[in-house]
Amino acid sequence: MKKFFIALTVLFLFVFCACAFGAEEAKLKTTDQLKTERLAAQRGTVGQFIAEDLLGDNKSLLLTTYEKYTDAVAALRQGKVRAIVMDEMPARRFLNEVDGLAIMENALSEENYAIGFRKGNKELVEAVNKALAEIKADGTLDKIFEKYYTTFLTGDASSIKPEDIDFNKGAKGGTLVVGTEAGFAPYELKVGTGFIGIDVEMCAAIAKKLDRELVIENMNFDALPMAVSTNKVDMICAGITVTEERKENMDFSENYVVGAKQVALVRADDYEK
């Protein structure tokens, strides 16, 4: 019986200690303050690179990288980190669906998204660029953006069903295998056994132009460059920002999103405008 009570006491002490941490900190006001704060980012994203630049020498101490955005958001809400550096649209989707979050007013940078290819895969890059230009010109792409921005950023996203997206099944030109990380709404999201999202519908439209069947491979974001360079997938499309560093290891299509902001997602009660 004695042992039982000792074990219980130790457990309770442990819980008490875990709950007791949480000293008051001054509220965040400007993005300059982030230079000395605990930040989070998804591993391998541009958000991570920006956070590293912001923190400088402190990055090993203050930056936590997570495999999934949901983990980062949980860490933010629990106060393990004070801000997540991430793309604006997914941040706004979190804002729409999770209580108690805010986005800091000044953006940290502006980026362009493009589709990534294995270095030297010129044939496919040209074909995709042509298809991309066509869907840009006939308004298909704008319609896709419109559809997702209205549902994910302001309304209820469950109206979009994966079955409604035409993957061009049984096309004569073979398959077009696209690698993505389906936890990045509104760009890509796994719903049931299917996928939805701006990138998914855009790739479906491109696949149709190329007369190929779209196949989605859902991977971790930091595994995507590896997958495309080893030819596991034909191209990767996951809201991927074009950077000089990435250009050295892969080829990019024309941009399909220009001026996507990188923002700091914070807790609403921790932020003073």
Place this chain on the structure above:
Amino acid sequence: MKNNLTRHDGAGRGNLVLGIFALFLLYLLYSSGFFTAAAWQDFNRRFYQNFIKDRRYMMLVDGLKATLFMTSGATLIGLVVGLILSVIRVAYKGGAPIPVLNAMANAYITVLRGTPAMVQLLIWNFTIFASARNLNTQYIAILAFGLNSGAYIAEIFRGGIEAVDPGQMEAARSLGLSYGTSMKLIILPQALRTVIPMLFNEFIALLKETSVAGYIGIDDLTRAGQNIQALTLEHSQPLVMVAIIYLVIVLFLTHVVRKLEEWLSRGRRG
């Protein structure tokens, strides 16, 4: 009474630990305001969001299918590989002139047991099978986990065989049976007694090991939970549900192992 409390058999301690764990959970729930009506409603709403709406539980079911498929496939490969390796090692010890094979088996076991399964999985998928595009990724995972598990199973077999009293082999040989026959008829049946429960334990370990398969793009049970998280932006419920599913399977398997152990040790002296 005192005797009862101080005895150190497995069941008594297990119940104590379970009791502490249950109290701890209750305390956590209570301290987080779980036992209020509003919290209960919120819990139900989130439960509906995570698992019921749009038949989202099917994501977990599909994930579970993938997990079980990978685990079973990997165990089969592991059994074959493990059997071959252990035969080589035991035969070499028994005097067979196969030093090269034995060295190879040793190297295999050292390397595959000495590196994490997840690293092996990544190497299989992105280096060795880099150009295999039309191959289902699950088969690559089965191969990676199976070969990894083979190294462990080889040691299980070898340990089982070596655990049989050497006098058994000596007696069989002195009765005029050949080495192979005495192995087949005398040693292996006795070795199975210790080996079979350990094989089940390896299966359980493998079941949990496959949770890293998400790294190469397989929507296994763990990854299915993460997919639900990404969908509903709810962090705790999907993961706890995934944990519960794993636990139920493991508890079931543990129960089977215990029954099996009882059955195998029937008629054993002492």
